[in-house]
Amino acid sequence: MFIVFLKNHPKEENLKFVAMQSRSPKITIKMGGKRPEITPPTVRSVHETLEKDQNALEGPSVPSNNDRKETDVNILDDSSSECSTDDEDKNKQMVVYDHSMNGSEVVKAVKKPNLDKPRAVSKTPPKVGAFTVQCANCLKWRLIPDQEKYEVIREHITDQPFLCETTRQWKRVVSCDDPTDIEQDGTRIWAIDKPNIAQPPPGWKRILRLRSEGSSKFADVYYTSPTGAKLRSLPDVSRYFDSHPEHAQGIGLGRFSFQIPRPLRENYVKKRPTMAAPKTPDTLEPSPVEPIVWSGPAENLDLQLAEPLSWAGPVEDKNGMPAYLNTPELDPVNQAAKKAKRDDFNCL
DNA sequence: GCCACCGGTGGC
């Protein structure tokens, strides 16, 4: 289940579905199954990007991940990577999803106006730009015209897998033979949405607010009540019902879910600093040995501990070799390589 | 003063 996120330019707030190029890695994902496939980010020229987006939206293409079986739903965002530069920002362009054509959605790539101007607010959190669901049969992505339809699909995605034919609900004629609406080509930020979330009760609206890259959380969910109250948690909703019993009729807390999507890019969210890890043999640093000063009587020199100390030092295998050679996670060299790899992703 | 956004933390 996917959502594609877009960060709208302030002047483009009226555009419902806008995607801007970013250097996000290409990611595909399979619900409840294999890990996402991530390929390194690439930088493309404006021309290349335009051509590729056109191909993605109009040309014959198929999802790159062939082993997906389940239906996915998606939300897209545009937000560029923290590693992007002003020059790269200039190369951004938009893909506009125009669903205003009587249900016959047309997706077209357009050049972003004012490419020379940097985006007004680079720190503003991204906005959801598009919803897309994967056909359970052909695995192609189908854009969903609006959030309401998306929420309907999401609510029953497990029991009623999404198919290309489902788009006929909004009078769109598309089949598995048609090219995918949108491709996971690294030009957008994708997020895995949670399946089977109930539609908000009548009069209520479920709002998803994305946070900026590097935040401690990816997003926040809140509900707006019929009275306009903004509720941030189930206890909030419960308290609201206590004070507005007239709005609680027939509405259980089960109708509310504050689950947030998960970004496909693992480093989108700042990792919580971990507690100091217990020292393992490979992390133990040689430290200066303090001389033991013994001031007791000489006859106590043979004093020994009654119980043997547990040994936390390197353990040898049966051949007398360090244990970490058989256990890569204990290998200090292996650990250093892993750390270097992690640092590569941080771009800091 | 309000509120969107963010950080922290306790519980699991």
Place this chain on the structure above:
DNA sequence: GCCACCGGTGGC
């Protein structure tokens, strides 16, 4: 490590 929950705060 993830998530639910809520307090803090900067910008308006």
